[in-house]
Amino acid sequence: MIDVTEQKQRVAVIGGGISGLAAAFYLQQEAKEKKLPLEIVLIESSHRLGGKIQTVRKENFIIERGPNSFIDNNNSMAKLVKDLGIEDQLIRSEAGQTYITVNEKLYPVPAGSILGIPTKLSSFLASDIVSWSGKVRATCDLWFPRSRVQEDQPLGKFIRRRFGKETVENIIEPLLLGISAGDIEQLSLQATFPELIEMEKEYRSLMTGMKKALSETSHDDSKSIEERSFQTFINGLETLIEALEGRLIDTTILKSVKVESIAKAAHQVTLSLNNKTSIAADAVILATPHLITQKMFAKQGLLQNLQDIPLATVATVSMAFPIEAMDESFNGSGFTVARNSDFSITSCSWIHRKWPAFVPEGYALLEVYVGRSGDEAIVDLSDGEIEKIVLQDLNRVTPLKGSPLFTVVSRWKEAMPQYTVGHTQRVELVKQELYEHFPTMKLVGSSYEGTSLPNCVDQARSAVDELLIKLFE
Numbered sequence: 001m002i003d004v005t006e007q008k009q010r011v012a013v014i015g016g017g018i019s020g021l022a023a024a025f026y027l028q029q030e031a032k033e034k035k036l037p038l039e040i041v042l043i044e045s046s047h048r049l050g051g052k053i054q055t056v057r058k059e060n061f062i063i064e065r066g067p068n069s070f071i072d073n074n075n076s077m078a079k080l081v082k083d084l085g086i087e088d089q090l091i092r093s094e095a096g097q098t099y100i101t102v103n104e105k106l107y108p109v110p111a112g113s114i115l116g117i118p119t120k121l122s123s124f125l126a127s128d129i130v131s132w133s134g135k136v137r138a139t140c141d142l143w144f145p146r147s148r149v150q151e152d153q154p155l156g157k158f159i160r161r162r163f164g165k166e167t168v169e170n171i172i173e174p175l176l177l178g179i180s181a182g183d184i185e186q187l188s189l190q191a192t193f194p195e196l197i198e199m200e201k202e203y204r205s206l207m208t209g210m211k212k213a214l215s216e217t218s219h220d221d222s223k224s225i226e227e228r229s230f231q232t233f234i235n236g237l238e239t240l241i242e243a244l245e246g247r248l249i250d251t252t253i254l255k256s257v258k259v260e261s262i263a264k265a266a267h268q269v270t271l272s273l274n275n276k277t278s279i280a281a282d283a284v285i286l287a288t289p290h291l292i293t294q295k296m297f298a299k300q301g302l303l304q305n306l307q308d309i310p311l312a313t314v315a316t317v318s319m320a321f322p323i324e325a326m327d328e329s330f331n332g333s334g335f336t337v338a339r340n341s342d343f344s345i346t347s348c349s350w351i352h353r354k355w356p357a358f359v360p361e362g363y364a365l366l367e368v369y370v371g372r373s374g375d376e377a378i379v380d381l382s383d384g385e386i387e388k389i390v391l392q393d394l395n396r397v398t399p400l401k402g403s404p405l406f407t408v409v410s411r412w413k414e415a416m417p418q419y420t421v422g423h424t425q426r427v428e429l430v431k432q433e434l435y436e437h438f439p440t441m442k443l444v445g446s447s448y449e450g451t452s453l454p455n456c457v458d459q460a461r462s463a464v465d466e467l468l469i470k471l472f473e
């Protein structure tokens with residue numbers, strides 16, 4: 001058992017992904033700025049920090065096994081990056097035409113589509129991606145009344161009511177859900193896209209609301225908001241992890257140590273570790289995936305509702321080619337696949353076009369996703385089998401000459417939390433239950449209030465602020 005030092009309050013952060021690292025960083029920063037008597041311990045079960053952020057730097061290529069960029073909607077990432085002093089390493093994606101395969105055929109995304117919602121009527125009407133009857137139905141959004149549903153509802157049901165089945169299936173679902181692997185019929189409107197509820201309340205029409213949002217952010221509506229704002233670092237996302245680790249000088253970092261259970265002990269809590277030791281702490285930030293967190297409280301039978309948050313399984317497949325292998329007539333930077341296409345792949349990015357800095361001159365890098373909710377079996381195949389299926393699908397979209405120089409397959413089993421209908425209330429109840437039993441514990445991470453990297457940073461920042469008030473005021 002590690003002793004508690006003098007009057008210091010020990011805060012344990014469990015999990016060294018972006019959520020846990022950001023929490024430890026802000027704890028350390030606050031302790032320094034406000035001269036708080038804090039001792040911070042970060043416990044990570046793996047031999048490395050970063051969790052799902054994993055950059056492979058191989059033969060002058062930069063390959064992301066997991067997330068590859070972020071959209072900093074709330075500026076929380078900009079703030080963290082500035083605090084870390086790595087703004088000069090930030091890069092923005094090169095905008096390019098994106099496509100969707102609908103019934104196995106490739107269509108350009110109509111200009112002005114934001115999250116798949118058409119805002120430029122002329123380009124939507126000129127596109128062949130939806131039939132004329134589908135287009136007429138979609139324009140009903142302009143005059144349809146507001147939804148009267150007060151409680152949470154499936155995202156699919158809400159959007160289909162405004163735009164009709166075809167536009168949702170062919171454009172909105174593939175772009176809105178992208179790589180999140182979710183099922184639009186199960187996902188919660190409130191937890192995934194609450195801004196759509198607000199938009200409908202304010203403008204009635206989502207097309208009008210989106211157009212307004214676009215005009216407020218830029219005067220150039222030829223590109224989508226997403227195209228303008230994807231960011232990463234010149235040496236890949238792991239730059240962020242390396243910078244955080246480098247700055248955590250006043251934090252004790254324990255790697256390859258797993259927290260197995262948590263129990264109350266007088267005025268503190270005891271964390272039991274897999275190395276048969278334990279740590280006493282005054283406060284805990286739980287930044288582990290929700291099912292792992294739930295198991296830590298198995299003895300007390302707490303947080304059972306976390307089991308109701310489903311997880312999707314995907315794999316990313318990065319393939320390097322000589323540039324001559326690419327079909328020159330394809331001018332896109334990537335495509336997503338509508339569910340009505342008979343493909344195993346769900347999206348593909350031309351990394352050499354989106355992020356030229358990641359690929360050496362004369363080469364191409366494709367990043368393909370396979371697997372999504374209800375269609376995950378492919379992830380269990382061998383690397384060779386996955387590669388074969390991916391190449392077959394790609395060749396049906398845009399022919400490739402020859403085989404890849406190398407392929408990196410990364411499996412993400414049960415790694416993507418799905419915010420199904422009722423998610424917000426479910427998380428609220430779980431948090432209440434935890435705080436009743438453990439008032440100085442916080443839950444943060446992609447299982448709760450947003451899965452994007454900036455969402456994780458945001459949750460960490462709020463958890464630190466709330467915890468420090470509890471501990472010192």
Ligand SMILES: Cc1cc2nc3c(=O)[nH]c(=O)nc-3n(C[C@H](O)[C@H](O)[C@H](O)COP(=O)(O)OP(=O)(O)OC[C@H]3O[C@@H](n4cnc5c(N)ncnc54)[C@H](O)[C@@H]3O)c2cc1C
Pocket residue numbers: 014015016017018019020043044045046049050051052053065066067068069070071179257258259260287288289292314316412415416444445446447450451452453454456
């Ligand atoms: C394939 C994929 C692509 C994605 N793409 C994007 C993207 O492009 N942009 C974007 O914004 N988001 C993306 N996301 C989402 C984003 O990557 C995640 O939401 C985010 O990285 C989660 O961070 P986290 O710290 O909450 O969890 P994690 O990264 O999962 O970290 C949890 C940590 O806890 C550790 N741990 C587990 N058990 C224990 C234990 N018992 N004791 C101690 N430590 C433990 C783990 O080893 C891990 O390091 C993607 C996710 C995936 C899977």
